[in-house]
Amino acid sequence: MKKVVSLALVLAALGWTAPAFAKIGTIDNVPAATLLAPYFEVDLNSLTGVNTLISINNATAGPALAQIILYSDLSVPTMAFNLYLTGYDVQTISVRDLFNGVLPQTADLARDPGDTLSPKGPFSAEISFPVCGGPPALLPPSPLAAGFTAHLAAAHTGQSSTFLGGCAGQDLGDGIARGYIVVNTLTECTLAFPNDPGYFAAGGTGLASNANVLWGDVFYVDSANNFAQGKPLVHIEASGTDPETSLPGEYTFFGRYVAWDARDNREPLATNFAVRFINGAFFDGGTDLIVWRDSKVSQAAFACPTRPPWYPLGQEAVVIFDEQEQPDIIPSIPVGPQPPFAGIIPFPAEANRTKVNGAELPVPFDFGWLYLNLNTTVAVAGADPPEDPAAAQAWVSVIMDAEGRFSVGFEAIQLDSAANATHGAPGSFF
DSSP: OHHHHHHHHHHHHTTOOOOOOOOTTSOOSSOBSEEEEEEEEEETTOTTSOEEEEEEEEOSSSOEEEEEEEEETTSOEEEEEEEEEOTTOEEEEEHHHHHTTOOOOOOOTTTOTTOSSSOOOTTOOOOOOTTTTOSSOOSSOOOOOHHHHHHHHHHTTTOOBTTTTBBOSOOOSSOEEEEEEEEEEBSSOOOOOTTSTTSOOGGGTSSBOOOOOEEEEEEEEEGGGTEEEEEEOEEEOBOSSSHHHHSTTSOOTTGGGTTTSOTTOBOOOBSEEEEEEEOBTTBTTEEEEEEEEOOSSOOOOBOTTOOOTTOSOOOSEEEEEETTOOEEEEOOOOEESOOTTOOOOSOOSSEEEEETTSTTSOOSOSEEEEEEEOOOEEGGGOSOSTTOTTOOOEEEEEEEEETTTEEEEEEOEEOOBTTBOOOSOGGGGO
């Protein structure tokens, strides 16, 4: 606690203040304490294959310490490292570099007094953060050993990882590493994960802080096919005073890691979404959905070739509308795991890329929009979250490709918040 108070005093002396909160419970592009890259993919067999880039930025003049955590597409944490940001700093990370063992080289004032690794501009401040010197040294991070990069490749392609002692993800047989990334602001350097004791404490007094200072973006790059899309990362604010993020039993973003007592103080995502799709005309490459979901379980590695007991996830409703508002309803079963007779299962994992009008999500129209209610109960999660066990936060964005030359990416429209989830299909609202 003394370290946190001392750090706050130093930052105040430097003229640093956190940006004002936007409305808690509304996910908007404002500086935040947590960033989410809801999906990444890296072709491990081709240097010109698909890759993902993320940018982590500091919105303030004061320095910031962040932790980047990789998760498999089935939500097993596989790696964490620390990132130091001077005031107004920008750090771009190629996820392919991480799988090759190359971590971004940044360091705070004590580890980089000459500003060689983390130079600062005339409007920027910097300080030294606790514990970063180790041992082992956490800033700058050391290159990853070959054994660890082998673990990363295995864990994110559905193979057995000797480091984890089992599997962590789906084996889709294409050599593409998949998963998602979480970025948290820190009070001191750490390699702990959000499910570890002491990582979160009320009011941002644990290893993770409540400083809403980070912003960023994500790019999906497919050089071989001349496609690239970019969009903001998901910006998740923290508040230690808002009832939605501070009262035990509320649905918070990291609720599954803190026994649903809200000590993480992070706002939850939405559960219902609206998103356009186009399959034809100029967009002959069609539409893909990037979908992140919350299994509501703190997932560890599991025996190969099985899957976690919540897999595959269900949903309450998927309704396909054409441009004359005519609906087509995909039968949905709002439980996880889905029973063998469930039929179409469009978003079974935590991190998904699903082709609209592919085998996982057939549609009868070339043009229209999708209503997605991704709420689901999860048997192994029990009666959690306490305020609404049927609620399940998620995130949806869209990618559209055209003529082998153009592509666009944007976020789906959020229709609610997991803090007050909407249940049922559109017809049940009237």
